[in-house]
Amino acid sequence: MPAVASRGSRRRTISEINMVPFIDVMLVLLIIFMVTAPLITTGVIDLPTVGKAKQRPEHVIEVVVVGDEALKMRLDGKDTDPVNLKSLAARVKQAQAGDANTPVVISADKAVKYESVVKVMDTLQRSGVQRVGLSVKSGGA
Structure with a gap:
């Protein structure tokens, strides 16, 4: 009332x-x-860790992005001729020799733009390369 x-x-x-x-x-x-x-729990993100590989595979193709954005290829630790972005996919397929499980590792200098590394990874994945990874330096050095 x-x-x-x-x-x-x-x-x-x-x-x-x-x-x-x-x-x-x-x-x-x-x-x-x-x-x-x-009482509200936050979501737990499971981040990947570095350095858990038991041993390096025998046959590895390494694509190195140098400071001036030039590309080099290494087959099993041996340097080959410089390569450009357009012919990179064909050279990697040739180096794989029909084995799609051969890993391709991209290594880049710390000063290289992230965009350059992504372009290399995108080119390889668009061409059908199955196993593409990034090389990292393990440890504090």
């Missing part, structure tokens, strides 16, 4: 909002959120 103010013989209602129930509800919600916040 609304509050009534009487002044003389006329009665009129007071048109003010009662804030007490609103504040009570807000305090209850605040307490509920404070209690449940520590």
Whole structure:
């Protein structure tokens, strides 16, 4: 029932909002959120680690991106002639000699733009090379 103010013989209602129930509800919600916040577990991301390979495969094709964005190929640790991006896929397919499981590793200098490495990886994957990976330096050095 609304509050009534009487002044003389006329009665009129007071048109003010009662804030007490609103504040009570807000305090209850605040307490509920404070209690449940520590119980919410964050998602765990399983990141890959480096250095768990048992041994290096016998036949590896390595594509090296040099500081000036030139490309070189290494077959089993032996340097070959420089190669450009357009003929890279054909040279890698030729080096694989029909074995699609031969791994291709991309190595790049720290100063090389990330875009150059992605272009090399994209070129190899578009040409159908199955196993393309990135070479990393393990350890703190």
